[in-house]
Amino acid sequence: MKKIIILLLITLVFSSCEKDDVCAETTPTTPKVVIEFFDAANATDTPKNVTNLKITAANFTSSIIYNGTNKIKVPLKTFQDNSVLSFTLNGSIDPTSDDNLDEITFNYSRTESYVSRACGFKTTFLLDSNTPVLLTPDAANWIQNIVVVKSNIENENETHIKIYF
Template identity: 45%
Template sequence: MKKIFLSLFVFSLLGCEKDDICSDETTPRLIIEFFNIAQPANNLNVNNLKVTGVGMTDELDTFTAVSKIELPLKITDDVTRYSLTLNSTNDAIKNEDILEFNYTRNQVFVSRACGYKTTFELNPANGVIHSNETIPNTQWIKNIFIENNSISTENETHIKIYF
């Protein structure tokens, strides 16, 4: 009887998975890279770019001297809107554009320790809608190119913005 109990105990230990801290990739953020419209092959740093989620009271972040930013997308909705204000610290020249990201969401099992992550697929017809709600025809963003519709990792640029 003791041998049976000991055998069951050993097999139960061998069948258990180790509960590790989740080190796998989780829900990816949208990677946006900025380029010079006059020289499209060259990255261009943004200055005092304030990013705010539309409908949110707090700004997400203010970026200075960066050519790439990472933005989270909503995991409970198929649309996320952001206000991007260039030169946000200078009232005389600041300029706000609105970007609306339209996508479908997929839940992907990562591991027992990590659980699920959400991946996104930008809609082919209207993945990014660009507007300027305050003063029409004064958009600082001149062109938007979707580099990769599938947002499943943060290792690549998803959207290129030319200004």
């Protein structure tokens, strides 16, 4: 009798769930900007791995670390029309004396669209046509050039930005 009651309760709980109660991992949500790294010394588009790259947003203490890859995905701020990110080469290892920080500003407009009750809203980005990505110059920039490949950031299936170093 106890087993029957438990089965009835389980059936009741799961039968009241609707499709929109769970956001499936395959549901497209707010995309990250896809950045691919290339060798600046090579005239062709030769991918180049970054090593010990630390990315930190302005006014944030936590960072994202990338190591041994030539393609990364970085989140942009969904509550304002720009994101200032510090790209620190050798930033994830000690000592910090060889760290090389380059600051990049991403300028964009945002569009929000409703996905579902469980997933909420997603934001897509359109990089500004006049000043989409700005590298703050300093005496020792490790980033040599930034190229916008795709201004519409609607998914993570394609490269949006190329960085040459």
